Amino acid sequence: xxxxxxxxxxxxxxxxxxxxxxxxxxxxxxxxxxxxxxxxxxxxxxxxxxxxxxxxxxxxxxxxxxxxxxxxxxxxxxxxxxxxxxxxxxxxxxxxxxxxxxxxxxxxxxxxxxxxxxxxxxxxxxxxxxxxxxxxxxxxxxxxxxxxxxxxxxxxxxxxxxxxxxxxxxxxxxxxxxxxxxxxxxxxxxxxxxxxxxxxxxxxxxxxxxxxxxxxxxxxxxxxxxxxxxxxxxxxxxxxxxxxxxxxxxxxxxxxxxxxxxxxxxxxxxxxxxxxxxxxxxxxxxxxxxxxxxxxxxxxxxxxxxxxxxxxxxxxxxxxxxxxxxxxxxxxxxxx
Amino acid sequence: xxxxxxxxxxxxxxxxxxxxxxxxxxxxxxxxxxxxxxxxxxxxxxxxxxxxxxxxxxxxxxxxxxxxxxxxxxxxxxxxxxxxxxxxxxxxxxxxxxxxxxxxxxxxxxxxxxxxxxxxxxxxxxxxxxxxxxxxxxxxxxxxxxxxxxxxxxxxxxxxxxxxxxxxxxxxxx
Numbered sequence: 001x002x003x004x005x006x007x008x009x010x011x012x013x014x015x016x017x018x019x020x021x022x023x024x025x026x027x028x029x030x031x032x033x034x035x036x037x038x039x040x041x042x043x044x045x046x047x048x049x050x051x052x053x054x055x056x057x058x059x060x061x062x063x064x065x066x067x068x069x070x071x072x073x074x075x076x077x078x079x080x081x082x083x084x085x086x087x088x089x090x091x092x093x094x095x096x097x098x099x100x101x102x103x104x105x106x107x108x109x110x111x112x113x114x115x116x117x118x119x120x121x122x123x124x125x126x127x128x129x130x131x132x133x134x135x136x137x138x139x140x141x142x143x144x145x146x147x148x149x150x151x152x153x154x155x156x157x158x159x160x161x162x163x164x165x166x167x168x169x170x171x172x173x174x175x176x177x178x179x180x181x182x183x184x185x186x187x188x189x190x191x192x193x194x195x196x197x198x199x200x201x202x203x204x205x206x207x208x209x210x211x212x213x214x215x216x217x218x219x220x221x222x223x224x225x226x227x228x229x230x231x232x233x234x235x236x237x238x239x240x241x242x243x244x245x246x247x248x249x250x251x252x253x254x255x256x257x258x259x260x261x262x263x264x265x266x267x268x269x270x271x272x273x274x275x276x277x278x279x280x281x282x283x284x285x286x287x288x289x290x291x292x293x294x295x296x297x298x299x300x301x302x303x304x305x306x307x308x309x310x311x312x313x314x315x316x317x318x319x320x321x322x323x324x325x326x327x328x329x330x331x332x333x334x335x336x
Numbered sequence: 337x338x339x340x341x342x343x344x345x346x347x348x349x350x351x352x353x354x355x356x357x358x359x360x361x362x363x364x365x366x367x368x369x370x371x372x373x374x375x376x377x378x379x380x381x382x383x384x385x386x387x388x389x390x391x392x393x394x395x396x397x398x399x400x401x402x403x404x405x406x407x408x409x410x411x412x413x414x415x416x417x418x419x420x421x422x423x424x425x426x427x428x429x430x431x432x433x434x435x436x437x438x439x440x441x442x443x444x445x446x447x448x449x450x451x452x453x454x455x456x457x458x459x460x461x462x463x464x465x466x467x468x469x470x471x472x473x474x475x476x477x478x479x480x481x482x483x484x485x486x487x488x489x490x491x492x493x494x495x496x497x498x499x500x501x502x503x504x505x506x507x508x509x510x
Contacts, residue, residue, distance in 0.1 A: 037363045041373040201353075298363040299356065 001105040011103070012112050019092050023246035024054035026289060033293045057239075064235035069141055072232065076139035081237040084132025084244035090125045091251045094118035096180040097281050098264045101274035109180070110264075110274050119177040122255060123164055126210075129248055130156040133212070133229050136241065140232035148228025151218040151304060158311040159209035159216075165319035166203040169196065169326040170259045183263030187270050191262040199322055200260045202315055204291070207252045209311065211245065214296035218304055253288035257281060383463035385495035388448050391439060392462040392484045394493075399485055403458035406434040410450035410459055418443035419450060439482060441467055441475045451496065460489045460496065 028043065028050060035042030043050035068077060098110035115121050130153050137149015170192050171177055174185040186192055193200045209216040220228030230241045257263055261284045264277035272280070302310070348354060374381070383389070394403045406423025422436040450459050462484065469475050486493070497504065 033367070035373075036367040036371075039366060039369050039372045041371050041375070294360060294363065298359045 004106050007104050007106050007108065011108070011110075015092060015097070015112055016089070019089060019247060019250060020243075022250045022289075023243055024058070026246040026249065026293075027057065027242065028053050029289070030293050030296075033290070034297045037294075037297045061236050061239040066235040066237065067232075069232045071141040073139040073141070076135050077232075078237070080132050080136030080139060081233065081240035081244070082132070083135055084129060085240045085247065086244075087125050087128040087132075088244050088247035088251055091122050092247075092254070094121050094179055095251070095254045095258060096183055096263060097254075098274040098277035099272075110278060111180070114178065114180050117177045118179040119167060119171055119182070122179070123160075123167065126248075126251070127160060129244065132241070132244060136233065137229035140229075142232050144226045144231045145229050148218070148220060148225045148231070151225075152212055152229060155209055155216060155218055155307060155311070156212070158308060159206045159315070162202060162311065162315035162319045163206040163210055165316075165323050166199045166206065167259060169199055169319075169322050172323070172326045172330050175330075179258050179263070183258060183265060186262040187265040191260065191265070193260040193262075196260070196322075196326075198318075200256075202319060202322075203260060204256060204288075206315060207256060207288075208292070208295065209307070211248045211252055211292075213245075213249065213292055215299040215302050216307055217296075217301065218307065249289060249292050250285070253285040253292070254281075256288050257284040383465070385491045387463045387465070387492075388446055388461040389463045389465045390441060390444065390446065390461070390467065391448075391450055391459050391482075392464070392489060393437065393459055393479065393482045394457060394486045394489055395483050397486065401428070402433060402437075402479065402483060403456050403486075404434050404437060405430055405432045405456055405458070406437070407432075407455065409453040409455065413449040413453035415447060415449060416443045416445045418445075434479065437479050437482065439477050441477055442472060452500075457493065460492050462489055462492065 031053070032042040032050070043053045046052040046056045068074060093112040094115050096109065096111045096114070101108060101110050133156070134149045134153040137145040137147075137152070140146070170182060173192065173195075174182045176182060176185070208214070212218070212220070218228075220230065225231070230238055233241060263284075264281040266272045266276065266280045269276075395401065396403050404421075406421050408421055408423075411419045411421050418440045420436065420438045420440075421434050423432050424435040425431050426433050446461070448461050451461050467475065
């Protein structure tokens with residue numbers, strides 16, 4: 001039997017290792033799925049099915065020359081990629097991947113920690129991600145970067161509102177801010193997607209905007225802004241932005257699963273052991289990761305004013321209305 | 337002046353969601369379509385007799401001597417000045433052969449004029465298309481890199497005689 005602390009450290013290592021591996025595999029999956037959708041084969045030279053491609057990319061990025069543009073704010077220029085990558089990775093700490101488990105003789109739960117305000121933690125830390133984008137855009141001393149950064153921050157802030165209100169509805173219905181309790185509430189009753197398919201849809205679409213993914217990827221709108229906020233970045237710093245983006249996608253996929261698809265709950269089988277719940281969770285989250293890529297290679301990009309109009313004129317009023325409606329239902333004892 | 341009449345979208349169209357679902361199902365079905373990728377180094381494009389690849393020198397039936405008599409016609413015909421020939425005399429019945437025959441493959445434009453100019457069936461456009469190396473010097477091909485047994489070029493030679501049959505009956509060597 002190993003000490004409790006060692007078990008916790010192993011859990012942390014496993015979950016962060018899993019997150020980084022997922023982010024790395026997502027870069028491959030992005031290329032593979034885009035290739036399949038376009039009737040191509042995709043990368044298949046490095047390792048079986050090209051599985052070692054992310055490794056090769058990583059090595060390449062490390063050996064690339066690092067260029068800092070003239071007139072750039074060097075401190076912020078270095079800080080920005082970290083600001084983009086770190087918050088996305090921090091959020092994963094509270095996500096409940098599975099229920100109670102006994103690991104090496106210790107009773108524990110499959111998550112790094114169980115905060116009782118984890119929903120707020122997720123929103124607070126997740127909101128920091130916009131700093132990486134805006135700082136990267138501003139510190140590069142390039143108009144394209146600045147425009148990309150500005151757009152991205154405007155977009156992320158406007159969609160975060162609707163995202164937050166959708167989470168608020170779920171929190172109201174479950175009566176708790178603890179992600180694990182939200183999962184338990186869905187395990188006991190209906191999954192949230194059943195009573196709120198509209199909120200689910202709103203949440204998913206806002207997630208795309210929040211992570212700067214197609215069709216809302218105005219931060220790196222190639223035809224207009226060269227590369228957007230990361231135009232001036234090279235080598236591993238550029239890779240860090242992508243790591244941040246894919247980590248954010250992974251976390252958002254997990255959050256969508258937790259808030260709307262019952263987290264690790266398996267239908268009609270509430271007593272499932274953790275080693276069945278974990279694959280169930282990963283399957284659900286994996287679907288959303290696939291959806292991110294699938295949508296990217298299907299839909300054309302929005303216009304920026306359309307994006308803002310959708311965010312402020314449709315999503316926000318509707319989410320507000322939904323909060324009031326859910327509040328009314330709850331106060332009349334609808335979810336008790 | 338053009339007046340563009342915008343199509344009035346119905347509510348269902350303005351909602352976009354049904355159309356998005358349709359697009360998603362379309363791209364999902366595309367995943368299972370047969371792939372059009374050709375895995376190049378393993379799966380090459382088929383070459384035909386018409387393929388006009390890099391020029392190569394033919395060897396005579398003995399498989400050792402070049403058909404070239406270093407007359408210099410291809411050198412003159414070459415619009416890219418890619419060919420350099422130095423000839424010398426031999427004791428054979430055909431008195432001349434090239435001492436040096438170089439084609440700068442970086443200059444060659446694969447036009448095939450050398451093939452048409454040659455009176456001795458000594459140079460033909462092969463079906464070899466690949467051209468890559470690490471130095472420029474390595475891409476200046478000398479006789480050793482250019483010579484090919486006649487059998488390898490036979491398909492092109494037959495084609496060449498067929499298309500030019502009206503004014504070219506035979507060469508003086510073959």
